[in-house]
Amino acid sequence: MNFRFRYSFAVNFTLFKLSKTNPESLFLLRINDEIFINAGKETLNKIFDQNRFVVSPTFQLNNSLSISPTWNSQYASTSTSGHYRQTNVFWLQVRHNLDLSKGSKAN
Template sequence: MKMKIQLSLVAILLATAVLAQPKNTSHASQTWLAYFNQTRLSNKWGLWGDFQIRTREELVSDFSTGIARVGLTYFIDDNVRLTLGYGFINNYPPNDNVKVSQPEHRPWQQVQWFTKNKRTRLMQYIRLEQRYRRRYLNNTELADSYAFNFRLRYNFFYQIPLHPQGLIPKKLSAIVNDELHINFGKQIVNNYFDQNRLFLGLNYAFDNNNNLQFGYLNTFIQTAAGNQYRNINALRVAYVHNLDLRRGK
C-alpha cells in the first residue's frame, strides 16, 4: 500500500512538471556540480554541508550561482531528523551588462524523513528559507538594502536499485527527484510559485558512504515579474558523502 502511494505521488509530480510552458519563456543549458555531506556525530547530533557551483548557459559558459550551505542536525530517530542552518549564495552577473555579483544570506530550517522498503528508498524533506538578497543600485554597484522573502521547499527523492534482488555489491540505481519551491512574504506580489526542479538520473555507490549521482535536470522558474518564465536544461553531477562517526559504526 505504501509503495502504491509513493508511486502515485511520483506520477502526479511528474505530470505537473511536463505541463505546456507559457510562450514568454527563455531557455538556457547549464551544468550543476555539487558536493553533499551528512555526518552523524552521535545518536542525536550531526552536521550538514553542501557546496555547489552552476554555470550560466551553454553548459560551460561563465558561472551563474555558487552555494555554500551548512547546518546542525538533530536526529529524532534513524529515519527522522531536524536541521537548522545557514547558506551563503553568490549570484554571479546574470548578463554581460551587469558587472557585479549579488550576494544572498539564507538561514534555513528543515525536517527530513526516510521511508525504506526491501529494495527502494524514499527521502523527503520540507525546508523553510529566509532569503536576504542584496539589492542592485545600478549595473556596477550594490545598494545597502536587502530584498527579503520566505520560501518553502518540498523535495522527494526516490531511488530504485537496478541490480537483481540479492546481488551484492549493490552498485547502480535509478533516481527520480522533484523539488517544488513556493515564495511568500510581503514583497512577493506576482510569483508565489518560484520554481520546480525535476531530476532523472543514476546513482553509483562506491560503498555505503560514497555515492556519485548524475543525470538530467529540468528547472522551470517564474520570475518576479510574474509573466516571464525561464526553463533550464542542465547536466547535474553530485558527490554524496555520508559519514557515521559514532563509536562502533
C-alpha cells in the same frame, strides 16, 4: 518579510547489483520533483518561484561512496511577471558518507 517554501518528493529504485561479492554495490535510479513557493507581503504576483525535476542514475560503490551523473530540468520565474525560464543543468555528484561515531579505541 518574505518566505520561500520548498517541497520535495523523491523516489529511489534499486535497478540491479553491480557485484555478486559486494551486496552494497548497486545501480540505483533517483527521481525527484521539487517545487519552490514564495509567501509574504512582498511576493505580490510571484507566488510560484521554480520547479525542479531531477533524474539521477547512481553507482553506489559501497554504503559510504556513490557517484551520480545528474540531470536537472528547472522551470523558474523571472523578474518579469508572467515570464518563466526553462533550463537544463547537468552535474556530477560524488557522495562520501563519513561515520564520525566510530572512534579509535585506546588500548
